Amino acid sequence: MPDFALLISPAAGAAYFADVREVALAEIAGLAGVEVGDIETRGGMEFLRLTCAETRITDLLRLSFAQGVFQIEEGKWAPVEGGAGFLLHEDFVSGEKYRGKTNEMLTRMLINLALQEADTGAAKPRLLDPMCGRGTSLFWAMRFGLSATGIEQDGAALNEIRRGLKKWTKLHRQKHKLVEGWVQKSNKKGVGKYLDFMAEGQVARVITGDTVNARDLVGRRPFDLLVTDIPYGVQHMGGADGARSPLATIEAAAPGWAACLAPGGVMAIAFNSYIPKRARMEAAFEGLDLQVLKRNVAHRMSESILRDVLLLRKNR
Template identity: 45%
Template sequence: MNVAIQISPQSKSAYFQSYIDVAQKELAYLCKDVSFEYACIGTLEFLFADVEEDKLWELVHLSFVQGLYAQEGRFLIPLEVLPKFSLHEDFVFGSKYRGKTNETLTQLLLNVGLATIRNDIPESDTVLLDPMCGRGTSLLWALRYGIDSFGLEIDPKAMDDIQRHLKKWTKIHRQKHSFRQSFLGVKPNKKKQGVCIDFQAEQTAFKAVHGDCRSIRKVFKERTFSLIVTDIPYGIQHHVGQGTRNPLNLLRESIPVWGDSLQKGGAMVIAFNRNIPKRNALLDVCIASGLDIVDFSIPHRMSESIVRDVMICKKG
């Protein structure tokens, strides 16, 4: 059937001047057998595609989608196809704070990751890890998709923020849930070192732990993950003690550890500033860690000094 995929204005705030290119690349990666073309009607923008009806559910979960329409001659008929998310969107989009990973980008990272592993690992068996999870945007997106997840974050204040956001949105939306805060491997302390949050809602759970991104084995023992998704901070937190804003040395230590925790057929999806580190340097680290590079790149300029890109690699 002929379908018009409306591009959401939110994608402009995520991908800036490259939002059309990013939308086309996400669609092409998730639906490799679908042909499409871009068109603008008035102020509305669309990707027109010829798809099988069973593809509609996949299309409506694309990060840039505002809505789907059936094309009948000169008319566009709205389709009643809704994404099947487990939690209200406020859990992901509602809380705003400095340094938050863009919600739309995070959904794209999850989408391309799931597409990369779908022939090897069923989505029902998928377990996600974000080793630099911040305030948990990726973990909350995983919850919305019905995927269990785990996160590590070096900033102990993040755990208080996650708790506060969860308390707010579960109360506002009367969301049934379970919440537990504990300390992992350490005695309770006021500095919140080693604090751990367990949250469950709609038969899906996440665990967020205060800890170093290199300490996956120490924290999660022998647990393995089918998908690692992370947005590397742009020179702020995880490598400030090294006297440089370039996270490459940290990544040389981290990515082999992350790769060891990946299941066979699993994938790693990393968003990064391709100015620091350079894309080829990051690819070299992944290759040296025994990972296979997947052909996918969506460079888009965020500011004068930051050109964000996404890299995908897979464990054979």
């Protein structure tokens, strides 16, 4: 099999901090057919050496930390042309900046982990983000060629997303459709109101509502992936009950989240493992026919945030 060197994006440090190498190795570990070697430094850049079939290049370049790939033949490095094959322009995800936005690289990694571990047999997996904020995961999903649905309790999110999309589609002259409606009877609080964004054959839907009612909001058709970044109990001030820890919300929402998932479907949940501790998170999903998957991508963001990812697969 050919030898390759995968360039670790210099920007990965802003997502994974001092733990970049460990996170990169843990993310690539789930990619079938890739034999991972050492990390090598050249010209101040870090490369991950590996061997794989050429058909794996697209998936390699989809990894969150990947910047580019070189093929190595008789000691000579040649950049491999072609890219990750993502749809839409890259600033579709990174263009809008706002308070509480999830890091785009982390979001990309969560989708990769969930795709690697999912076993639903779906030709075109569907993604649910039950705490979607302003839609980073939904927009990433569209770039991956997946359709996605999000739930967000903050009623202001829908208008802000619509405004951002109108601005972005105008700037990029992107063909699209924006449709609004209700998944349940209209009401003054806006609960159940949705916004659909359609482009490049994908659709992202954002629904206003409480994630505890996820099952009623999203309908019966199961999802293959559930990807979310829950409140960190620090800057977002926690869950729906006003408490600092989001645990009570997660405990209340867990049965509904599990019910939204198809057999073989995977949840990738990013959380601050100081609030709540990993054991409490795992316990919240016990008895729901889910299996905890061992993939360690934990990384320290600050003194008060040690970000971890809980990966769970629904039994078949």
